[in-house]
Amino acid sequence: MTETVVSYAQNQPKALEPSRYWHTFSDMNVVSKGPKFVVARAEGAWLWDEAGDRFLDGTSSLWYCNVGHGRVEIAEAVYKQMTSLDAFATYGDFANVPALALSERIGAHAPVADARVVLTCGGGESIDSAAKIARQYWSVRGRPEKVHFITRTGGYHGLNGIGTSLIGMERFQAGYGPLLADTSVVPHDSLEALEAEILRIGPENVAAFFAEPVIGSGGVHAPVDGYFAGVSELCKQYGILFIVDSVICAFGRLGNWFGIERFGVTPDMIVFAKGVSSGYLPLGGIVVSGEIAEPFWNEPGNPLHHGTTYAGHPTACAAALANLDILEREDLFTVALEVEAWLDYALRPLADHPLVREVRSGTGVMAAVEFTPEALASGITSAEVFTECRARGVVLRAVPTGLLVSPPLITTWEQIDHLVSTLRYGLDAVADRHSA
Structure with a gap:
């Protein structure tokens, strides 16, 4: 890789100058x-x-x-895409080539049966989307009471509305008033605690369990041996969706495509973001199993009442495709x-x-x-x-x-x-x- 020289105008803001920029996560x-x-x-x-x-x-x-930074081929892919089709919404039957190609590529590599792919702009958006898909799935299946979500201590699932309710770190919930009530948190390494919480809430009320393959922002906690095999069995036993949050762990971070492959289980959904484009442009999504997609895709009258303006953004998808090329080629x-x-x-x-x-x-x-x-x-x-x-x-x-x-x-x-x-x-x- 060659170093790129960046020129700055004389009025470029400097480190010592006052700024109107509000740094989030900062005092x-x-x-x-x-x-x-x-x-x-x-x-x-x-x-x-x-x-x-x-x-x-x-x-x-x-x-x-x-x-890594400064990958010219990603910049070139973005430039090429923007000069042909910069952006266009994908509601209804609208689509674009990069979004279709990226969905096929991600779905082909995901450890999810008969995968379908929802695209978003990032991880927090994807978590909220996955949670809404889970609840609507149970509703169209005649189980609208299944709305409760269980997560783990230390788990970080973004800071959008539902994600803030799911997070396993109380410091990120303070000061916001009432959050989503139907959530609970269990110790990150205990199958016994997870089963006890399922039984306390009632399996008939639990929609999904969310977990990162390796807890990231909450302190880098790898699962104990056999943990995810046990999680998978509990979710199947009690009729609960198993949603993997691979926002941090996917696209090589754990040496494979989505991180969860390392533990030999097949979830119902996988949430992704970050490494899909290596951050060159904001992008995220959810891989959904064919079984969960079934009532939305193959039964009449069940549209997914959810979406985002920039879902399937062609330029962001072009950046991701170039990024995946690098991951595979190298x-x-x-x-x-x-x-x-x-x-x-x-x-x-x-x-x-x-x-x-x-x-x-x-x-x-x-x-x-x-x-x-x-x-x-x-x-x-x-x-x-x-x-x-x-x-x-x-x-x-x-x-x-x-x-x-x-x-x-x-x-x-x-x-x-x-x-x-x-x-x-x-x-x-x-x-x-x-x-x-």
Whole structure:
């Protein structure tokens, strides 16, 4: 890949200038008073700021840039598509070639029987769509009472209306008033707790169970052995839809197409986004089994009363098709398994650091470094370590209890070594400062 030079007009906003931009997931009382970290360009696994300083992207931006930054072929595919058909809605019988081609390609690779594909603009939108499909499915099947959703602790399912109700982290629900009532959360690693909750609610009232193959934003928790086989059996036994949220785990992040293949089960729906286009343009969707699609596709009078303006957006779909070409041509599924092993090998020794309670890695190109309760109680924060690492050229993701790592699938061993050595330096610097 070659570096792309970006020119800026003289009136380009600068890091030190006031801004009207409201940064979500951020305390604007702090952000508005300080300089901005303005990303000027990116190539491969690297970012450059306005000053020309280089930083390793240790998070794939936000779990999504699987093929790396600066892929010219994706930009060319977008340009070519926009010069022929930029956009057009796909309601009714309207369609476009990229949307049809992408749906065929995704459906052909999905571990879902007789797959159908709904397209959206992102993960949160897809979660809400999947939940509505589940409820409407049971309604047209004469079971309108089946409306309850069960999710897991640590599960992150976007922050749209239904997704906010489903999320397994209470800090994202505070301050919004009443949310969707018919939801509940069970421990992420307990089949016994899931079955007990199904029986408490009543199987006749439960529409679906949502789960990520590996919990991502909630701390990178891989499933215990046999967990998803047990989930699949429970859902079949009690007549509950099994919906997999693969927004983070799909398109190579776990070394295969959707992540859930690694655990040998066949869900009723798979939600996807992020890596489908490597974030080059916003895109998401839901793979729906033929059985769940049956009353909508083959029985009269059951239209899906749901949709989005940009569903099947031809330019976004063209970007995704070019992205999938790269994934397959460069066999980034196999490469991801190698990077997974490198990352696990490099990070494991950090478990002995005095600030670290646990390193979770080894299932996918994703990892968590969790701090000890004692370190957190002493006033040490993940934001401090994040800041130390960024000052030395590595961007990671801080969460309340530690740091998350999810580099692009094209990351090299040398870059991983740089990432981990910088992380160790950041941990040491913060530990030294608090012990002084």
